[in-house]
Amino acid sequence: MSARRETPAELAGRVRAGETRALARAISLVEDGAPEAEELVRLLFPATGRAHVVGFTGSPGVGKSTLVSALVGLARSEGLSAGVISVDPTSPFTRGALLGDRIRLSEHFLDPGVFIRSMGTRGHAGGLAEATLQAALVLDASGKDVVFLETVGAGQNEVGILSIADTVVLVLMPGSGDSVQALKAGIMEIPDLVAINKRDHPLAAATRADIRQTLALGGGEPPPIVLTEAIRGDGVEDLWRAIAEHRARLEPGGKLAERRARNLAAEVYAVAAARARRHLENAVQDDPELTRLLDEVRRRALDPLSAVHEILRKVFHIDDEDDSDAH
Amino acid sequence: MSARRETPAELAGRVRAGETRALARAISLVEDGAPEAEELVRLLFPATGRAHVVGFTGSPGVGKSTLVSALVGLARSEGLSAGVISVDPTSPFTRGALLGDRIRLSEHFLDPGVFIRSMGTRGHAGGLAEATLQAALVLDASGKDVVFLETVGAGQNEVGILSIADTVVLVLMPGSGDSVQALKAGIMEIPDLVAINKRDHPLAAATRADIRQTLALGGGEPPPIVLTEAIRGDGVEDLWRAIAEHRARLEPGGKLAERRARNLAAEVYAVAAARARRHLENAVQDDPELTRLLDEVRRRALDPLSAVHEILRKVFHIDDEDDSDAH
Numbered sequence: 290m291s292a293r294r295e296t297p298a299e300l301a302g303r304v305r306a307g308e309t310r311a312l313a314r315a316i317s318l319v320e321d322g323a324p325e326a327e328e329l330v331r332l333l334f335p336a337t338g339r340a341h342v343v344g345f346t347g348s349p350g351v352g353k354s355t356l357v358s359a360l361v362g363l364a365r366s367e368g369l370s371a372g373v374i375s376v377d378p379t380s381p382f383t384r385g386a387l388l389g390d391r392i393r394l395s396e397h398f399l400d401p402g403v404f405i406r407s408m409g410t411r412g413h414a415g416g417l418a419e420a421t422l423q424a425a426l427v428l429d430a431s432g433k434d435v436v437f438l439e440t441v442g443a444g445q446n447e448v449g450i451l452s453i454a455d456t457v458v459l460v461l462m463p464g465s466g467d468s469v470q471a472l473k474a475g476i477m478e479i480p481d482l483v484a485i486n487k488r489d490h491p492l493a494a495a496t497r498a499d500i501r502q503t504l505a506l507g508g509g510e511p512p513p514i515v516l517t518e519a520i521r522g523d524g525v526e527d528l529w530r531a532i533a534e535h536r537a538r539l540e541p542g543g544k545l546a547e548r549r550a551r552n553l554a555a556e557v558y559a560v561a562a563a564r565a566r567r568h569l570e571n572a573v574q575d576d577p578e579l580t581r582l583l584d585e586v587r588r589r590a591l592d593p594l595s596a597v598h599e600i601l602r603k604v605f606h607i608d609d610e611d612d613s614d615a616h
Numbered sequence: 617m618s619a620r621r622e623t624p625a626e627l628a629g630r631v632r633a634g635e636t637r638a639l640a641r642a643i644s645l646v647e648d649g650a651p652e653a654e655e656l657v658r659l660l661f662p663a664t665g666r667a668h669v670v671g672f673t674g675s676p677g678v679g680k681s682t683l684v685s686a687l688v689g690l691a692r693s694e695g696l697s698a699g700v701i702s703v704d705p706t707s708p709f710t711r712g713a714l715l716g717d718r719i720r721l722s723e724h725f726l727d728p729g730v731f732i733r734s735m736g737t738r739g740h741a742g743g744l745a746e747a748t749l750q751a752a753l754v755l756d757a758s759g760k761d762v763v764f765l766e767t768v769g770a771g772q773n774e775v776g777i778l779s780i781a782d783t784v785v786l787v788l789m790p791g792s793g794d795s796v797q798a799l800k801a802g803i804m805e806i807p808d809l810v811a812i813n814k815r816d817h818p819l820a821a822a823t824r825a826d827i828r829q830t831l832a833l834g835g836g837e838p839p840p841i842v843l844t845e846a847i848r849g850d851g852v853e854d855l856w857r858a859i860a861e862h863r864a865r866l867e868p869g870g871k872l873a874e875r876r877a878r879n880l881a882a883e884v885y886a887v888a889a890a891r892a893r894r895h896l897e898n899a900v901q902d903d904p905e906l907t908r909l910l911d912e913v914r915r916r917a918l919d920p921l922s923a924v925h926e927i928l929r930k931v932f933h934i935d936d937e938d939d940s941d942a943h
Contacts, residue, residue: 334919467794
């Protein structure tokens with residue numbers, strides 16, 4: 290009961306002191322998109338920037354959660370505390386399969402040095418990007434040494450989710466042909482590290498050769514590739530070392546600070562754009578005149594781009610013709 | 617020379633008369649993001665709504681272009697004219713591989729009943745969504761019976777590109793494990809039809825069984841699955857028939873009109889949101905005060921969400937706190 294009356298400042302104090310219960314409450318506020326969450330993060334922000342934020346992306350079923358769970362174990366064995374945020378885009382059916390995967394992480398549920406939360410798509414005018422950013426900042430401010438972010442992705446939808454990460458790991462498995470093709474075609478961003486999980490698979494070596502060749506085409510130093518078998522823990526120490534080495538390579542010459550500055554700016558853009566879009570949709574729904582514009586488009590009485598101009602003028606008070614030349 | 621002085625109204629007239637040269641010029645205007653393109657589309661819009669717009673999505677390398685090329689051949693053999701727009705998201709390297717794939721389409725280059733254009737990411741404040749929408753409308757107004765849209769995707773990035781389509785075909789190949797997993801996890805939208813290309817592959821039957829099982833979980837009538845071997849043309853007639861049947865199923869009871877109304881509204885939102893984002897980025901770059909906000913975030917003196925609020929207030933004159941409760 291009393292917890293409900295706690296002010297954001299009080300909660301922030303307890304989060305910074307590393308109290309697990311305060312952390313749980315703070316992340317819940319963030320996850321629910323509660324108004325207090327923003328003030329809380331505002332208060333905590335100056336205390337952030339200490340944690341190593343490691344992002345994991347890859348198709349469903351490649352073993353990301355198992356891998357993260359094993360890495361959490363290694364971090365703990367070195368005396369480091371860890372936070373995990375599993376970001377779960379909409380999954381209308383077979384939600385159970387994903388949750389089943391997450392069960393791997395439950396071995397750490399009783400460890401007070403580990404905080405784990407799955408995030409769905411509810412709430413948040415700024416969408417998952419905003420919720421993930423806030424949760425990562427809260428974990429960072431609470432003193433967690435490593436923050437693992439995990440999301441399902443194919444190189445594009447995790448924009449804004451993983452853009453806060455210091456190190457991005459792409460997890461593949463033998464037979465991840467689509468992802469390899471996407472890397473080849475340049476529609477997937479080059480990660481900092483590649484983990485090929487399920488290395489006992491007969492196609493593992495071929496997949497590694499294929500990936501290595503693909504990454505070599507990108508120019509510059511290609512990202513390291515690590516073979517793992519997360520369930521048994523094989524290769525996980527190599528991956529953990531590669532993650533630490535990536536951060537170590539960033540430290541000198543202010544490269545880490547530079548990357549973080551870029552990351553934060555990208556987050557601001559992603560969250561602002563998501564909020565602008567939400568505002569636009571709400572405005573059109575609430576305004577009979579704008580709804581009428583959409584009706585006219587549907588009747589082919591008004592063309593879509595004229596409707597766009599009209600909507601942007603009314604909702605954002607901008608004359609977007611000015612931007613047309615700006616490419 | 618004289619073509620340069622042609623007014624949009626004159627060009628629109630020639631497009632509607634089905635002149636190939638006018639069509640080429642119109643699509644070039646659209647592709648370059650030329651200011652006249654908007655007026656042109658405005659003039660052509662009332663003449664649209666006749667073509668069957670069929671969208672194709674799938675990972676790079678599954679054979680989308682080969683399949684589309686074979687379908688164009690079938691359409692032509694029935695006396696139908698066809699337009700093809702291949703949408704190519706950024707591909708920094710191995711661009712050649714994609715172009716190589718597109719070469720399949722070149723067999724139709726000399727046929728005046730077929731118009732083919734590849735679209736990149738240049739120009740357009742509204743991005744590829746806007747360019748594709750405009751190009752599809754131009755082809756529709758020019759009298760093309762079928763308009764094929766083709767884009768590389770994993771179920772999310774083609775939003776706004778394929779949302780104009782009456783029929784969406786997901787192209788997979790045996791070994792497209794990532795796409796099947798993405799369907800299962802619900803992060804890829806359920807298409808109207810699935811084509812499994814390269815059906816001679818030993819894993820083709822297993823892939824079909826896997827897809828069938830996955831789609832059955834979605835509830836409702838699962839989309840038809842067609843096995844093809846595009847290079848030899850095997851199964852392409854079945855796919856063509858399935859595409860026609862999908863449209864025929866939409867016709868009665870105004871379902872097609874309903875879907876198109878929804879599609880057009882989705883396009884308006886996608887284009888408006890893309891333009892709003894572009895405007896936001898330009899505004900921040902051009903305004904020293906907003907750039908300073910980003911700097912403060914980088915120095916952790918100002919938290920990211922406060923910066924977002926400030927930017928939205930200044931750029932769009934909105935107080936986005938109002939939206940926070942609207943979820």
